[in-house]
Amino acid sequence: MKIGIVCYPTYGGSGVMATELGIGLANKGHEVHFISYKRPARLTSYHQNIYFHEVGSLEYPLFEYAPYESSLISKIVDVSLHEKLDILHVHYAIPHAAVAYFAKEILLTKGIYLPVITTLHGTDITLVGLDPSMASVVEFSINKSDIVSCVSESLKQQTMDYFNTKHPIDVIYNFIDTERFSRKSNARFKSAFAPNGEKILAHTSNFRKVKRIEDVIKTYDIVRKELNVKLLLIGDGPERRMAEEFCREIHACDDIFFLGKQDSVEELLSIADLFLLPSKNESFGLSALEAMSCGVPVVSTNIGGLPEVNIDGQTGFTCDVGDVQCMAKKALYILKDENILAQFRANARSKALEFSKSQIMPQYESLYDRALEKAKSTVY
Numbered sequence: 320m321k322i323g324i325v326c327y328p329t330y331g332g333s334g335v336m337a338t339e340l341g342i343g344l345a346n347k348g349h350e351v352h353f354i355s356y357k358r359p360a361r362l363t364s365y366h367q368n369i370y371f372h373e374v375g376s377l378e379y380p381l382f383e384y385a386p387y388e389s390s391l392i393s394k395i396v397d398v399s400l401h402e403k404l405d406i407l408h409v410h411y412a413i414p415h416a417a418v419a420y421f422a423k424e425i426l427l428t429k430g431i432y433l434p435v436i437t438t439l440h441g442t443d444i445t446l447v448g449l450d451p452s453m454a455s456v457v458e459f460s461i462n463k464s465d466i467v468s469c470v471s472e473s474l475k476q477q478t479m480d481y482f483n484t485k486h487p488i489d490v491i492y493n494f495i496d497t498e499r500f501s502r503k504s505n506a507r508f509k510s511a512f513a514p515n516g517e518k519i520l521a522h523t524s525n526f527r528k529v530k531r532i533e534d535v536i537k538t539y540d541i542v543r544k545e546l547n548v549k550l551l552l553i554g555d556g557p558e559r560r561m562a563e564e565f566c567r568e569i570h571a572c573d574d575i576f577f578l579g580k581q582d583s584v585e586e587l588l589s590i591a592d593l594f595l596l597p598s599k600n601e602s603f604g605l606s607a608l609e610a611m612s613c614g615v616p617v618v619s620t621n622i623g624g625l626p627e628v629n630i631d632g633q634t635g636f637t638c639d640v641g642d643v644q645c646m647a648k649k650a651l652y653i654l655k656d657e658n659i660l661a662q663f664r665a666n667a668r669s670k671a672l673e674f675s676k677s678q679i680m681p682q683y684e685s686l687y688d689r690a691l692e693k694a695k696s697t698v699y
Contacts, residue, residue: 320406322349322407323354323395323398328359340683341353341359344684352372353371354372354395391418392422399422406434408436408438413453413456423435434693436467437460438468438491439478441600444478444481445481458482465693468491468686469490470492470603491683492627495612496676505586518546519551520539523584524554528557530599531640534597534641536566536569551591554579585609588609588615589614592654593650596618597620597646598619599620599640602624613668617629618649618653621640628674633663636652636653
């Protein structure tokens with residue numbers, strides 16, 4: 320099967336999942352064509368059966384902003400024609416679902432029906448998609464897709480609540496490479512951050528406001544008053560400066576490590592004892608799942624799809640948004656007793672295995688088969 324994948328090439332959840340999906344499909348013998356303005360961040364080495372098509376932008380004095388959407392439409396049409404794509408899978412509704420519809424219509428004039436699958440990832444529905452300037456386009460694009468999937472039951476319900484959807488929505492959870500994300504003992508590496516055997520808290524994100532980085536630090540600040548702990552902040556984004564200033568205010572910068580973007584995040588998660596995710600909105604919680612796969616229990620908020628991943632009282636705990644006292648209390652409960660910590664570690668890893676590539680990948684292939692069957696029966 321020849322599959323076109325349109326995604327953002329960044330470290331965000333939708334881009335990461337789209338890239339990992341493409342790699343997995345290529346490893347199973349499918350031919351995968353990534354279409355984006357930059358090579359996806361997780362596509363770091365050569366992979367057989369994977370091709371990247373860069374979308375250029377038209378520079379013209381009339382345009383204050385380069386019309387990326389138009390360039391993307393043209394690139395999809397070009398790749399579809401010359402590579403003879405069977406399926407187009409777009410990740411994140413805005414603008415990809417609308418762009419896919421436009422490209423599909425152009426291809427129809429050439430006698431080609433290209434089935435389009437749209438995967439919704441979260442903020443394309445719960446935040447950006449609800450903006451009045453975007454809502455009608457998002458709803459139209461969803462309804463014009465051949466098949467729509469989303470990454471959690473929570474996101475499916477929100478999509479149906481917010482928009483007048485006319486077709487069923489499939490739920491296919493995000494997945495991870497559980498072999499890559501597995502706990503690898505490295506005492507020397509851990510001692511670089513915790514030379515005196517301190518417990519290590521960790522957080523990974525794109526440092527946007529929705530991630531509530533300040534709550535991570537507030538939770539850490541409460542915990543450190545009862546336990547010797549260090550904090551690893553992995554990632555980068557607009558809230559990093561605020562976080563750095565806050566750690567100076569509480570005089571904790573010697574024990575908080577700002578590590579920036581990391582390609583081998585699993586190495587850092589392998590030395591962590593607890594993962595914090597106090598997000599205001601999280602449609603799935605991929606970073607939490609990556610931590611769990613490395614045997615790291617999670618204390619998170621209870622919003623969106625997080626309770627579907629982080630099972631309260633088993634793989635960690637969930638608290639209300641902004642309740643740092645609850646998060647700190649639960650963190651201390653796990654960290655203070657080695658036997659309790661060991662049990663939560665085992666539970667976290669066990670739950671993560673339910674989201675392995677081998678479990679989830681066939682669900683996407685089944686989705687593609689359905690889209691192809693639908694295309695065969697479509698009159699155009």
